[in-house]
Amino acid sequence: MISSLHQKGLRLLGILLTIAGPISSAYAQMPNDAIYMGKKTACLAVSYTHSAWDQYWENTLKRENLNIGTHTTQSVMPMLAVGITKDFNAIVAVPYVWTKTSAGNLKWQKGMQDASLWLKYRFLNKSGFSLHAIGGASIPTSNYIPDFLPMSIGLQCKTATARLLASYRHQSGIYLTASGSYIFRSKITIDRDSYQADGKLYNTNQVSVPNTYDASARLGYLKKAIQAEGFIEYGACDGGDNIRRNDMPFPTNNMKATMVGVYAKFQPKNIGVNARASHVISGQNMGQSTAFSVGVLYQFRYAKEAKN
Amino acid sequence: MKINYISFRQSITRLVVPAMAVMMLWSCSKTVDEPTAGINTPSSLDEKAGTWKPYVLASSGAIAVAEPKEATSADYKAELQKLKAATEAVTPQQREQINYWGAGAVYRWNEIARELAARYNSPPASNADGKYPVPDASKPLDDPKFPFANPPYTARALAYLSVAQYDALVAAWNYKFKYNRKAPSKNDTSIKTLLPVSDLPSYPSEDAVVAEASCVVLKAMFPGEVPFLEAKLAEHKQSRISAGMNVESDITAGSELGKAVGAKIMARAKTDKMSGANNQAQTASMIANARKIGVTEPWVSQEFPPRPPMLPTYGFVTPWNFDSATVVALRPEAPPIIGSPAYQKDLNELLDIAKNQTREQARIASFWSDGVGSYTPPGHWHRKGAELCHENKYSEVRTARTLALLGTTMQDAGICCWDVKYWYYYPRPNQMSSKIKTSVGLPNFPSYTSGHSTFSGAAAEVLAHIFPDKKKEVDDMASEASVSRIYGMIHYRFDCEVGLSSGHKIGGYAVQRAKTDGAE
Numbered sequence A: 001m002i003s004s005l006h007q008k009g010l011r012l013l014g015i016l017l018t019i020a021g022p023i024s025s026a027y028a029q030m031p032n033d034a035i036y037m038g039k040k041t042a043c044l045a046v047s048y049t050h051s052a053w054d055q056y057w058e059n060t061l062k063r064e065n066l067n068i069g070t071h072t073t074q075s076v077m078p079m080l081a082v083g084i085t086k087d088f089n090a091i092v093a094v095p096y097v098w099t100k101t102s103a104g105n106l107k108w109q110k111g112m113q114d115a116s117l118w119l120k121y122r123f124l125n126k127s128g129f130s131l132h133a134i135g136g137a138s139i140p141t142s143n144y145i146p147d148f149l150p151m152s153i154g155l156q157c158k159t160a161t162a163r164l165l166a167s168y169r170h171q172s173g174i175y176l177t178a179s180g181s182y183i184f185r186s187k188i189t190i191d192r193d194s195y196q197a198d199g200k201l202y203n204t205n206q207v208s209v210p211n212t213y214d215a216s217a218r219l220g221y222l223k224k225a226i227q228a229e230g231f232i233e234y235g236a237c238d239g240g241d242n243i244r245r246n247d248m249p250f251p252t253n254n255m256k257a258t259m260v261g262v263y264a265k266f267q268p269k270n271i272g273v274n275a276r277a278s279h280v281i282s283g284q285n286m287g288q289s290t291a292f293s294v295g296v297l298y299q300f301r302y303a304k305e306a307k308n
Numbered sequence B: 001m002k003i004n005y006i007s008f009r010q011s012i013t014r015l016v017v018p019a020m021a022v023m024m025l026w027s028c029s030k031t032v033d034e035p036t037a038g039i040n041t042p043s044s045l046d047e048k049a050g051t052w053k054p055y056v057l058a059s060s061g062a063i064a065v066a067e068p069k070e071a072t073s074a075d076y077k078a079e080l081q082k083l084k085a086a087t088e089a090v091t092p093q094q095r096e097q098i099n100y101w102g103a104g105a106v107y108r109w110n111e112i113a114r115e116l117a118a119r120y121n122s123p124p125a126s127n128a129d130g131k132y133p134v135p136d137a138s139k140p141l142d143d144p145k146f147p148f149a150n151p152p153y154t155a156r157a158l159a160y161l162s163v164a165q166y167d168a169l170v171a172a173w174n175y176k177f178k179y180n181r182k183a184p185s186k187n188d189t190s191i192k193t194l195l196p197v198s199d200l201p202s203y204p205s206e207d208a209v210v211a212e213a214s215c216v217v218l219k220a221m222f223p224g225e226v227p228f229l230e231a232k233l234a235e236h237k238q239s240r241i242s243a244g245m246n247v248e249s250d251i252t253a254g255s256e257l258g259k260a261v262g263a264k265i266m267a268r269a270k271t272d273k274m275s276g277a278n279n280q281a282q283t284a285s286m287i288a289n290a291r292k293i294g295v296t297e298p299w300v301s302q303e304f305p306p307r308p309p310m311l312p313t314y315g316f317v318t319p320w321n322f323d324s325a326t327v328v329a330l331r332p333e334a335p336p337i338i339g340s341p342a343y344q345k346d347l348n349e350l351l352d353i354a355k356n357q358t359r360e361q362a363r364i365a366s367f368w369s370d371g372v373g374s375y376t377p378p379g380h381w382h383r384k385g386a387e388l389c390h391e392n393k394y395s396e397v398r399t400a401r402t403l404a405l406l407g408t409t410m411q412d413a414g415i416c417c418w419d420v421k422y423w424y425y426y427p428r429p430n431q432m433s434s435k436i437k438t439s440v441g442l443p444n445f446p447s448y449t450s451g452h453s454t455f456s457g458a459a460a461e462v463l464a465h466i467f468p469d470k471k472k473e474v475d476d477m478a479s480e481a482s483v484s485r486i487y488g489m490i491h492y493r494f495d496c497e498v499g500l501s502s503g504h505k506i507g508g509y510a511v512q513r514a515k516t517d518g519a520e
Helices: A005-012 B005-028 B047-051 B074-088 B092-102 B105-119 B151-179 B206-221 B223-242 B248-270 B280-292 B324-329 B341-356 B359-367 B376-391 B396-424 B451-466 B468-487 B493-516
Strands: A041-053 A056-058 A061-063 A071-085 A088-093 A096-101 A110-112 A114-126 A129-140 A159-169 A174-185 A195-197 A200-202 A211-223 A226-238 A256-266 A271-284 A290-301
Touching (some): B047 B151, B074 B248, B092 B105, B105 B376, B151 B248, B151 B451, B206 B248, B206 B396, B280 B396, B341 B468, B376 B451, B396 B493, B451 B468, B451 B493, B468 B493
Antiparallel strands (some): A041 A071, A041 A290, A088 A114, A096 A110, A114 A129, A195 A200, A226 A256
């Protein structure tokens, strides 16, 4: 029934979509913000995320499940953001994820999830207004089980993300950022050679997982050591089916969610901390999760100025 | 070395962007490759199948089929003309349907039944009072849907389907060779057929017989699917006309025969005690019995709220290949006493898997899970049986016989296993230790013996007899299905080993029938 409902939610929400579901955008700079590392500087961040739900949407029916109780997904994710130029950054990340429930008999799952690479390019920057093209790709790093939902830690898809982001930052430090993305997801292979999707029985171990898209808006303040923002994000699948009555979720489900949240960062020097909280306010085929994350950041120069 | 900004940007354009474009295109492919079944060209006519022993019909001639019009008659010639016109007007969609049904009538209806089983395999949700409403056959599409096509239900539905197909085809074969009407394209060589034609007499149409008999059974088993089934029935019959394989009177005679046989088979279904298989009132005395014979901690539902156990009196349903007294006689020895060294040994194995389940163990558990939303273990084995028949180019009647032997032995296995489960009322390992959690979903009925193991042992016994060259393969499959329940942490090893061995014994009864039904 519920599965990585939550996890997926976050994913859909465009937060490191391809990466760990529950991973949040708790970093100095993220694939969904307008912040860049300077040339030859890098930022290493490690975050911990705790996300839980005790209600979920079975198709559109909001329900609890006493055989799940509270479903919790936790993760630890190291992430490295590298400033290649002041307008071009690369980000890599890979989370370790573990799931559990407070009731029922479903085996908890854990493992390394999907490694992701993001490239961010600021192609317009004028009077506080900037436009960014962002591309991402992710690939599973371990052979975790993708269809034991809601306990699975991920879906085993390879993904590719195309995102456009626009931002305006006033001299006062107030900024407004909006983005939209489309995420291509590969077919996956499961351990079974028969499954149901779209009201049909498939006699194969290949599963066609729908693509997803997302949109987000964030309003915040960024000046010197402090950043604070509130955000709203929407994510959904481009097609897909619904969880059947009283049945488990499946990777083909059309998961949708609208999430609101707040984010803050404090980085007086090289070392900083950040925190994030979010809550799903509406959804379909996923859990109504509330997530918290905290992270530490360490910024450093990875190369000296060029000698020649 | 200093990275040149310009050249770096070029390299992005040259390498990264195309690479991502390729990746996106590749991600775009959403087509999944399902195995396709080619057109069946039977290697034998099985001319003597009219003398094979039916299951329910008194004999292959029990239902009368009128003699067809002579090939020289004006009526038949008019039918041929009509058929010729139909083949010349075939649409691309009809051609697709011809090829679909050309894989085999029994093959396709078995596949349809498995799909229905999967679609109806959903346990009812609990209501606000913490009760589980019982599906109502008169309101099949309400929540909860009727039926809940769990393994015992599906075992029975597939058994009746295969028996109806088999008895109907034995009857059809009797009349085919009695009346010997040649295929339309042999009477009129100007008819261009879209499927291969053999020397099998065409009256009554074997496709119409199978389609109608299947439809009668499946409408009763899945009453919410009547419109879907009638559409399939019409499409199947039309495909034989479009393909130039049968004239209208072949189809009509086959339809009448199929319907009549289907009705006879469903008459047995009405008296096989399935209607009493969910008698929850009997569980109290079953639990008392289990305590009396030494089960100190009888099974209790591990669901919240507690769910009544699945079909506690299914063990009293009438079996196919032996009688109800034999069900009791086949009951295996008692499981280990709870707390005994034998019990502890197998519990410890599960505690170890709970800590260290390997990816391969998880794969095997999942591959054989056949749980909620699936066609269940009987469906899994029917798929295997149907594929073997297709690979071996079996005729319709021999395919039906194989699946009837398989289907009846699996319902027998279900009946025997359910008898054992509720006789001993033995607790699941998950009830005895909360450290044991499942990677496949926990069935809501007692543990001893394993249903998967019993079904699989019986299925392998029958398939190994019919396809001796596949004996090792099917035995290995059954063993893997059996052990998968240990890897999935819902059964003790003794549940699985005793269940598998019982299954093989149960399968032996169907093999005994196979040796004497006239087909070997």
